[in-house]
Each structure stands twice: as C-alpha cells, then as structure tokens.
Amino acid sequence: MCRRRAGLLDGTGKGVREVDFDFTEDQVKFREKAREFAEREFTPELARMFDREEKYPDEIRKKAHAEKVIDYSDPWKVLIAIEELCRQDAGLGISATVPYFGEEVIMLFGSDHLKEKYLNPVNEGRSMMGLAVTEPGGGSDVAGLKTTARKEGKNYIINGAKMFITSGSIADFFVMLVRTSEEEKRHHGLSAFVVESGFPGFKANKLKGKLGVRATDTAELELNNVVVPEENLIGEEGKGFYYIMTFFNISRIFVAGQGIGIAQGAFDRAISILKRKGREYYEKEDIQFAIADMATQLQAARLITYKAASYLFNFKPDPTVTSMAKKYAAETAVFVAEKALEITGVDGISSDLERFYRDAKILEIWEGTSEVEKLIISRNIVKEAQ
Amino acid sequence: MDQDSYRMLRENVDEFCTRNVEPLALRIEREGMPRDLSAKSGAQGFNTATADPASGGSGLDRESYLLILERTARSSPSFAMYLMLQNSIACRILGASGKSDIIREIASGNKTTTVDILSLNESSSSPGNITISDGKVTGTIRTVILPSSDYLIFQHQDALYLAKGNDGIEILPALGFRGLGLGNVSLKERPVEKIAESGGAALIQETIRNSGREVAAMALGMTGRSIDMAIDYSRVRKTFGRPLKDYEPVAFQLSGFKAQEEHLRTMVFFSTARDEYIKPLATDLARRATKVALQVHGGYGYLEDFGVEKFYRDSMTLSIYFGPSKSDMRVLSREVYGEESGVI
Ligand SMILES: Cc1cc2nc3c(=O)[nH]c(=O)nc-3n(C[C@H](O)[C@H](O)[C@H](O)COP(=O)(O)OP(=O)(O)OC[C@H]3O[C@@H](n4cnc5c(N)ncnc54)[C@H](O)[C@@H]3O)c2cc1C
Numbered sequence: 001m002c003r004r005r006a007g008l009l010d011g012t013g014k015g016v017r018e019v020d021f022d023f024t025e026d027q028v029k030f031r032e033k034a035r036e037f038a039e040r041e042f043t044p045e046l047a048r049m050f051d052r053e054e055k056y057p058d059e060i061r062k063k064a065h066a067e068k069v070i071d072y073s074d075p076w077k078v079l080i081a082i083e084e085l086c087r088q089d090a091g092l093g094i095s096a097t098v099p100y101f102g103e104e105v106i107m108l109f110g111s112d113h114l115k116e117k118y119l120n121p122v123n124e125g126r127s128m129m130g131l132a133v134t135e136p137g138g139g140s141d142v143a144g145l146k147t148t149a150r151k152e153g154k155n156y157i158i159n160g161a162k163m164f165i166t167s168g169s170i171a172d173f174f175v176m177l178v179r180t181s182e183e184e185k186r187h188h189g190l191s192a193f194v195v196e197s198g199f200p201g202f203k204a205n206k207l208k209g210k211l212g213v214r215a216t217d218t219a220e221l222e223l224n225n226v227v228v229p230e231e232n233l234i235g236e237e238g239k240g241f242y243y244i245m246t247f248f249n250i251s252r253i254f255v256a257g258q259g260i261g262i263a264q265g266a267f268d269r270a271i272s273i274l275k276r277k278g279r280e281y282y283e284k285e286d287i288q289f290a291i292a293d294m295a296t297q298l299q300a301a302r303l304i305t306y307k308a309a310s311y312l313f314n315f316k317p318d319p320t321v322t323s324m325a326k327k328y329a330a331e332t333a334v335f336v337a338e339k340a341l342e343i344t345g346v347d348g349i350s351s352d353l354e355r356f357y358r359d360a361k362i363l364e365i366w367e368g369t370s371e372v373e374k375l376i377i378s379r380n381i382v383k384e385a386q
Numbered sequence: 387m388d389q390d391s392y393r394m395l396r397e398n399v400d401e402f403c404t405r406n407v408e409p410l411a412l413r414i415e416r417e418g419m420p421r422d423l424s425a426k427s428g429a430q431g432f433n434t435a436t437a438d439p440a441s442g443g444s445g446l447d448r449e450s451y452l453l454i455l456e457r458t459a460r461s462s463p464s465f466a467m468y469l470m471l472q473n474s475i476a477c478r479i480l481g482a483s484g485k486s487d488i489i490r491e492i493a494s495g496n497k498t499t500t501v502d503i504l505s506l507n508e509s510s511s512s513p514g515n516i517t518i519s520d521g522k523v524t525g526t527i528r529t530v531i532l533p534s535s536d537y538l539i540f541q542h543q544d545a546l547y548l549a550k551g552n553d554g555i556e557i558l559p560a561l562g563f564r565g566l567g568l569g570n571v572s573l574k575e576r577p578v579e580k581i582a583e584s585g586g587a588a589l590i591q592e593t594i595r596n597s598g599r600e601v602a603a604m605a606l607g608m609t610g611r612s613i614d615m616a617i618d619y620s621r622v623r624k625t626f627g628r629p630l631k632d633y634e635p636v637a638f639q640l641s642g643f644k645a646q647e648e649h650l651r652t653m654v655f656f657s658t659a660r661d662e663y664i665k666p667l668a669t670d671l672a673r674r675a676t677k678v679a680l681q682v683h684g685g686y687g688y689l690e691d692f693g694v695e696k697f698y699r700d701s702m703t704l705s706i707y708f709g710p711s712k713s714d715m716r717v718l719s720r721e722v723y724g725e726e727s728g729v730i
Contacts, residue, residue, distance in 0.1 A: 048559065051559075134685065137624075138624070138625055139684060139685055140625045140626075140684070141624075141625040141626045141627075144625070144627070163685065164685040207689060209416075209689055209690030210688055210689060210690070211680075211688050211689075211690070211695040211699070212688075276511065278511075281511075284712075284730065286712070341561075341702060341706060342705075342706075344509065345507060345508070345509020345510065345706055345711075346504045346505075346507045346509045346510035346512075346529055346706060346707075347509060347510060347511055347512065348509075348706075349561050349703060349706045349707075350504075350528075350529045350558045350559070350560075350568060351559075352559070354559050354560075354561035355559065357561060357702065358561070358699070361680065361688065361698070362688060364681060365681070365684060365685055365688055366685075369681070369684060370681075371635065371681075
C-alpha cells in the first residue's frame, strides 16, 4: 500500500467521517500509465491542431480504449485517468473519456436488454454514447424541459430539441430526458430513454466556435416525431428526473477531476515557463505568493474531490460534498489558469497556457453551473440542519 | 470635453460601429480585420485620430480619441486595438521620427503598421534574434501583434528601425484580439530604414506608458458592452419560471458592475487623476465583469456566436499586453512612497 492518507475530519456537522484516500500500488501505477499515455499521444502540435480545427480526435479515442486508459472496473482509475488526461490537454482528454458519458444511467437503472444492446458495444469501444438533458430553453432548470414523448402502441414518439449535447453529432445513441406527462408535478413527469442517432426524425447540428474544449463535439439535436421502442425506456416512466440527478451526483466528481487536471496542467506549465525565465524573475515575492496561492487552492480542490469520491466509491454518496467538489474544482481550474497567465505574461499567453484558460471556463457551466451547485449545497445544508 | 460634444461624438461613433463594425464583429474574430474596414475608419479619421493634421492626422483631442476607443471596443475589441496600435503607438513613433508619409498611408487605411511592443514587456523572455548589416535585417521578431502589417517598427541595440513587409509569419495561438493575430515575423535580408539612432526601446516604452488612459477606455468599452449584454439577456432568459434578473446574485452583480462602469467612465473622461491610477482599476474591472457576463449567458456564453466570450478573452489579453505591468506598479509605488519600492 502506498500511504497517501489525508486524514481529514468531516466538517459538515453530521459526525466525524474519516476519509480514506489511500491509493493502492496498482492505482499509483495506473496514474503513471495514464500520464505516459497523455504525454505520448497528446502532443502540443496535435492539441493545437484539434483545438484550431474543432475536430473530434477519434483515433485518440480508439487508442485510449485499446490501451485501457479508461478502466471502469475501478472508479478511482476513471478519476485518475480524467485528471491525468486533462492535465495534458482538456480538449483531447475529455474527448477520450466522453464516449462513455451517461453510461451509469443505464448501468444503474436500465434493463438487461438495454445494457447488453447498448452498453456492451460502448465498453468494447465499438460505439459512443451521450447524455441529452439541456434544451434551447434551459439547462439549469432540468424539471422545466419541454421535449415530449407520447406513447403510441408499443412506441414512444419524441418531439422537441436538445442543446449543447456533447458528442451530439458523432454518438450512436443518447440517454435522453424527456417529458412523458404534463399532469404530474414538473419533475415527476420526466422519463429517460435510449434514443439512437440513426432513428428517423433525429437530426444533429454541430455547434462550432466554442471558447474551449474545442476537440469535443457539441451539437444541437432536433427531434421530429422520433419513434422510440418502449423497451428503450430506462427504468420506470416518471422516474427520469431522479435517475439523472443520481447520475449527476456521480458525474460531478469526474467533472471535479477535469478541474484538478486542468488546474494541475496550467500550474505545471506556469512553473516550467517561470523556471525558463530564471531566478531573477520567479524569486520576486509577487510571483512566489501567486505560486503559493495556486498550489494551495489546487491541493484543497484535490482533497475535497477525493473526499467526495471516497464517499461515492464506498457507496455512501454525499451530494452536498459532491457539489462542493465540483464547484470548487471548477473555480480552481479557472483561478489557476488565470493566475498562470498573470505570472507568465507574454510568454504564457503566447503558449499553450492560453488554451487552458479557455478550456477551464466550461467547468463552471456544464453539469450544473456554479450557481446551481451553490443552490444545492445551501439547500441541503439548511435542510439537514432543521 | 463638455457633455454635449461628448454625446454628439458618441452618437457618431456608435452609428459608424452599428453600420460598419457590428455586422463584421464575428468575421473579424475568425478571419481578421478586413481591409475595407480600415479604409472606412480611415475616411472617418479614426486611424490617425490624434496625429498632427500637417502629417495626415485628424488632430482630434484626447477625449475624442478615448471615446472612439471606448465605443469601438464595445463592438469589436480587436478593431479598437487596431486603432490604438495605429494611433497611440505607431503614429506617435512615426511622428517623432518624421515619417509623415507613412502616417498618411495609415490615415487612408491602405497600409497598416505594427510595432514590436511585446518583446519589451518585462514578462517576455523572447527578444527574437535579429542581425542588421548593410541596411538589411535577418532573423525573427517574436510575439508581434498584427504581424501581417505592411510596416514593422522594432528596436535593435537601442536604435529604431522600420521594415516594409516580411518573409514569413509563424502564427501563434492568440487568446485575444484575434482580429489582429499574434505571430513571429521572419525577415531575410530585408532592407530596413533606421528611423532613430538611439533611445528606441525607451521611446516604445514611453508610448506604451502614455497610453494608460487609452487602455482604460478600451477596458471600459468591453466592460460596458458585456454587462449590457448580460443585463439584456437576464431580462428575457427564464429559469425555474422566473427571469434571471429576479435572482439577487444576478441582479446585484450586474447592477454593481454597471455602477462601477459609470464610475470608471467618469475617471476615464472627466477626472484629472493620472493614468497610472486609472489603468489598474480599468483592466481589473474588465476582467471581473466580462467573466460574470459570460457566466450569466450559461452555455450560450461559451459560444462565439453570442459575442460575449470574446470580451472574456480580450480583457485578459489586454491586461497581459498593456498591464498594469510590474514596471507600471513600480512607478506607482515609487510615487506613493516617494522612493524606490516593491523591488523584492
Ligand atoms: C460545451 C458544452 C457542452 C455541454 N454538454 C452537455 C451535454 O452533453 N448534455 C447536456 O444535457 N447538457 C450539456 N451542456 C449544457 C450545460 O449543462 C448547460 O449549459 C448548463 O447546465 C447551463 O444551462 P443553460 O446554458 O441553459 O443556462 P441557464 O440555465 O439559462 O442559466 C444561465 C445563467 O443563469 C444562472 N442561473 C440560473 N438559475 C439561477 C438562479 N436561480 N440563481 C442564480 N443564477 C441562476 C446560471 O447559473 C447561469 O449562469 C453543455 C454545455 C456546453 C457549453
């Protein structure tokens, strides 16, 4: 065992819960493997090219799969891989890990038929999936979504639109949240389906010109009388909102991992630029203080993320801590990338660091904006205090 | 400037922007500044706003020029930066060197000039590697803003040189001011004209130092427009059945920024405070405001089409390119303490 115990005490007032962050020898080796893969495959030239051309790096996805860089047998390894890949480049890193995005919804709530038909090909690297929740009219207010599914015989007919869907124009299918009942309370009327991109009436329009993570594919989906067989309903009708929220309580930990990765990557680059500039430059106190602030915040983000992860991976998820981790790691990525540019100046802004600054900002938006995370955190804490 | 002339000029510039800049704003970001835009702004006298009329300049006062920068930065910070580069940097150096023929070319918009300013920035460690002999220059000048310019002014061993054209550009990733681009410029046996024997670096640095209020005017434009966009959006975008403006954090933050914008406007146009005091406030405000403006737009803010993300990129880039740099802060500290301070 490699001892990396943080030994933090729980400060949420729910009693003391120690966090066990021990990484096994195997996990430590895996981190080295993921880092080696990223350094080898995500060359600065490739990262720049995919960013410039806004192209999805399918070859990299295949290689990452073939080399088992994403290993779902151990969730810590998934988190470690996300960190290490994003540390090298967020656009390519997220692209390599995103083919499985939404998988947990089917894994936890889907029928055996859905798991076999849809998840096996994804896990074998033959197919890609996505998660389609956000709509043109809103993302934060999930319960307010408008896309409908109407039951007709043994099928559901879906009409509406989805917005900003990652892998939207390249994935083979999506876990999609839609409204199956107008009568039920807003979130009770929602259900989740597996919708194939090959179903007639499905159309994806790729969105170009993102600020960052430009290697990832993002699209708007049009759903025009899309016929979905009833067996593609995930779990029970009317339970979709609950399934998706459960999923977000898992996926937000991985978004926090993206944050740690981007922050660490920006930090590494800043330090190496400073060292190139020489002692004269980096020994000035202004720079030293900035380095200390960046390193401290990064360390804190890492700890809160591992804390949230340790709860979840031990089957005792704590959504409040998860939201704290997601929010804090996202803010840390933005903060560290900003500081990195500040202290490296012209050298930094004309280097790959500028991409980290652009990439980092997405973390405060997707899978729950920072404002939504704050609402979740404070509502939970106040509720638990009563 | 009195309030009436301020309003009149403002309407004029706004009309120019609505007609000529706004429709091109996205194209400028993606493809660079179109030549005909510099011709049109030349016809308005914007390209050489503050230069002496005897050498092709428009001879406008500083307040008018600041207003042009502020209003154009609202539509396209790249275009405003182009104007600043031509006016505050190039024309001032060319004027000091008696090169009125080139100022006339800039005035018409037929030709553009850039100055190697970033290699003199304290945070740059790539001064390039050029040699000059027999009136010819060979080597690379690094991190040049608007590298595709017709003329390039640079300093070498403290003398100031002017080169026409170039022999290749290595495009660098540009976080901001994408309409101008950033690149390493190669020069091979290219004829150069020495336009000043000595004091080249000092002259360039002085022109930058004297542009503090211009930088603040651009920051003001970026702040104002991005916050206005966020305010407009927050009136119409609904979440949980309510417009965003109904939520305290949204309304309070945006209103707070609006108040700070007005305060900055007063400082830029009407206060006698020195530029050194205004610039840090301005660039800091622009960075904070544009970040919130993007965030209020949610996912849409992350897309170029919505036109708000460029302010986020450009405000950060403005503060890196033009400070406040450490030397600005040292000047400020020296003034505050009355002696050398902030050196460790
Ligand atoms: C590149 C990219 C990829 C994405 N990938 C996916 C994907 O794969 N699948 C998917 O379903 N979605 C995806 N999204 C969508 C993303 O999750 C949403 O953009 C996000 O949830 C915010 O929703 P919105 O854009 O509709 O903003 P809105 O919900 O309209 O919010 C706008 C702003 O208002 C704030 N706000 C909202 N309500 C309040 C309140 N009560 N108080 C204070 N502030 C508030 C928000 O925090 C935000 O800052 C992606 C987005 C992007 C940009």
